[in-house]
Amino acid sequence: MTHIVIAADSFKGSATSQQVGEYLTNGIYRVDPTAEVTTVPIADGGDGTVASVLAALGGQTLTTTVEGPLGTPVEAQWGLLDDHHTAIIEMAAAAGLNLVQPDLAPLAASTYGVGQLMAAAMAAGATTIYLGLGGSGTTDGGSGLLQALGAQLLTADGTPIPRGGAGLRQLARVNLGTLTPQLADVTVIGLTDVSNVLTGPFGAAAVYGPQKGATPAMVTELDQNLDHYQAALAAQNDFPQSCPGDGAAGGTGFGLRVLGARLQPGTATILKLTHFQDRLAHADLVLTGEGRIDGQSLMGKASIGVVRLAKQLQLPVFLIAGSVGDDLDAIYGTGVDLVLSSTVSPMTVDQAVAQVAPLLTQAGVTAMHAFQLTQR
Structure with missing residues (x-):
């Protein structure tokens, strides 16, 4: 046979x-x-990741109402494994390119809903969160995600910066001491197979911005804003300013590193997590x-x-x-x-x-x- x-x-x-x-x-x-x-x-951290992992390991698909990339409510699905301590989230479920169609919004789209999904996973008891960084419609450096988890990203007058990549230029004050305390007990793993850094000719805005509707002028604006944002946050964190993978999902890779998350290859991690090699034994x-x-x-x-x-x-x-x-x-x-x-x-x-x-x-x-x- x-x-x-x-x-x-x-x-x-x-x-x-x-x-x-x-x-x-x-x-x-x-x-x-x-x-x-x-x-x-199988999947690589993008579309289909939740279904792939749940099919291999068992678990339940949950739905949480979150803020979509443009502020309207979105019913976002995510997975909780049978151990009830491991969550699988696809970033695109809350901030995907499909959620800003047909009128793309490269300057305004936010990752706030992604942070809300992470909060929902922690509330459900997850102590490990795998976050697939594929298919995003955002270029906000993960700033919305950080805000949803309690970070204070403020303008010079002390008000929260506007959502989206355009709002980053107004960042004047950062307070990460207000992040939800639960994060200290949670391992967050960002899944991405891209090696782009956050800014510059190979950065999030230059490489992926046009796919999200950014004109050349918008790409320049977003890249400058991300550079300003990176400098402000990196000054408060003990990690290199530039790291491969930071540019994933419009800079969400960098935002996750602010939280202390690890960035890992999406395909290899999913194949290992689902014990794929065992399926090949015969x-x-x-x-x-x-x-x-x-x-x-x-x-x-x-x-x-x-x-x-x-x-x-x-x-x-x-x-x-x-x-x-x-x-x-x-x-x-x-x-x-x-x-x-x-x-x-x-x-x-x-x-x-x-x-x-x-x-x-x-x-x-x-x-x-x-x-x-x-x-x-």
């Missing part, structure tokens, strides 16, 4: 990680009804994938993390993508044995999204036939 482990990321906008696994499984069974298939939802083939694969996928994508772990165990691994871009040589350089595109004929993105189930099912058929060829 052939044992196949499917560990694919979501195909964003068309299928969740769990659905991708189900569609591929259907294709595998068409070729070999006797195959034993294990589906393991595998004959590993299938992974994501919506698009190209050279950029080497920068911490979950599917590449799966490839590398599978190859450490000398397992064959196929990567299935909705679309395949440039620099496939680099992808094959990670050890992947075969890259397959689920889109096998010319079609628009909308058409591919509408047909994701049959396309991925057929990809499962193709992958299984390819694997059987290697066994002859």
Whole structure:
């Protein structure tokens, strides 16, 4: 009997990680009804992280009403593991780019609701909080998050600075002594696979600001504001002013470090947390994938993390993508044995999204036939 482990990321906008696994499984069974298939939802700290961890470890999905990135209430979901002491939060649930659509607000969007989610997790008894830093619509350096947890970020006249990246330029006084005392007993781990620092040409505003609607003038303003904010906060904290990962999620990585949090690679941490390597003990083939694969996928994508772990165990691994871009040589350089595109004929993105189930099912058929060829 052939044992196949499917560990694919979501195909964003068309299928969740769990659905991708189900569609591929259907294709595998068409070729070999006797195959034993294990589906393991995965994520890299962004969308799908809560579902991935809960599916692997058990727990409950909770909903908390928080302040969205523009101040309107948002029903944000997060996870509490069965041990009742470990919380999993996706930043995007409270401050995601989708929550500032269709009119992006790069100067005003705030992470305040993310801090409220952390407070809710602590109130539920969590002593360890994993915070995925993917998909944010903010560039406020995590200032809103700090304010929600009690920090006083004040103007010269002693009033709280306005929310969002634009308000950072008014920061004149900082008081971190008012942070909620519960934080002293909580371990916070920020999950990110980006290495950007907070400011400068490779900083949060310059690299990610345009994706969040920032014009060149706004990028300059946000970068200057973040530099001012960084200097004010770093002066009160015993850590280097600049650290890789600080620029994650519009600078939220830096804000978390103000709290004493650790920043860890998202994909590697999630795979370790969910004991993914144990799932590979009896595998004959590993299938992974994501919506698009190209050279950029080497920068911490979950599917590449799966490839590398599978190859450490000398397992064959196929990567299935909705679309395949440039620099496939680099992808094959990670050890992947075969890259397959689920889109096998010319079609628009909308058409591919509408047909994701049959396309991925057929990809499962193709992958299984390819694997059987290697066994002859």
